[in-house]
Amino acid sequence: MSDEPLPQSPAQPVSGRTAARTAAVIPAAGRGVRLGPGAPKALRTLGGTPMLIHAVRAMADSRAVSLVVVVAPPEGAAEVRTLLDAHALPDRTEFVVVPGGETRQESVKLGLDALPPGFDIVLVHDAARPLVPVDTVDAVVEAVRDGAPAVVPALPLADTVKQVEPAAVPGEPEPVVATPDRSLLRAVQTPQGFDRATLVRAHETVTDNVTDDASMVEQLGLAVVTVPGHEEAFKVTRPLDLVLAEAVLARRRLNDGF
Ligand SMILES: Nc1ccn([C@@H]2O[C@H](COP(=O)(O)OP(=O)(O)OP(=O)(O)O)[C@@H](O)[C@H]2O)c(=O)n1
Ligand SMILES: C[C@](O)(CO)[C@H](O)COP(=O)(O)O
Secondary structure, three states: OOOOOOOOOOOOOOOOOOOOOEEEEEEOOOOOHHHOOOOOHHHOEEOOEEHHHHHHHHHHOOOOEEEEEEEEOHHHHHHHHHHHHHOOOOOOOEEEEEEOOOOHHHHHHHHHHOOOOOOOEEEEOOOOOOOOOHHHHHHHHHHHHOOOOEEEEEEEOOOOOOEEOOOOOOOOOOOEEEOOOHHHOEEEOOOEEEEHHHHHHHHHHOOOOOOOOHHHHHHOOOOOEEEEOOHHHOOOOOHHHHHHHHHHHHHHHHHHOO
């Protein structure tokens, strides 16, 4: 068993749907092509612990979350079950493992299909965002409990963004067609939080491949709202992200004194 401590969110007063139980679905079935060759991204280590375990802890550390469904690499479900059993995780949380699909969207759907009745709020959290703080998780849950059908953590952009005509050959110059007003744009993170019935309907209705779950709810014509995201909730996508994640984790461990 790992001897890492189990930080937990404080018991929190909640308003609105206070009785609603919350489950988290963690899509973890991606290969991590942009990270480079190696094990599936979620199983690669960060500070000696698989990225997936960090992401699972980030969800389970929220007192709101009582079930975590991990959507594993299709050939890695048994390995993921073994990993969950080998690491210290809160006793009050139940863990389910299901094999994933070809795309993130399919994997999330497979996770949703595995949810038992009795959970009215669902968080969807990338295994690739291992360092999201529990306060961000709690803020998303709170906003759904307050009545929003879909909630995304979001941050303002640091870079100016250009819309281009994509080049046929990668690396070729691309004509710029517009510069959207940056003050109106946000970079969105996970966990994204949903009223369960809304998310299930979105996954049953939207057939085109999208990059996040909230955009499926937008396609239903329902409101999606943001709460403040966190810079440490960044997605480990490319090799440099792993360097940053290791540094953030090392700083946390120094601050925690272990
Ligand atoms: N078929 C897939 C593809 C992605 N994911 C998950 O969706 C999250 C966000 O995806 P991304 O960061 O793009 O991960 P990968 O698909 O693994 O990355 P890449 O595109 O570089 O291969 C990750 O936790 C990833 O494991 C998944 O569960 N099933
Ligand atoms: C869901 C997400 O993390 C929100 O920013 C993102 O869209 C996932 O994109 P990816 O290309 O599958 O990593």
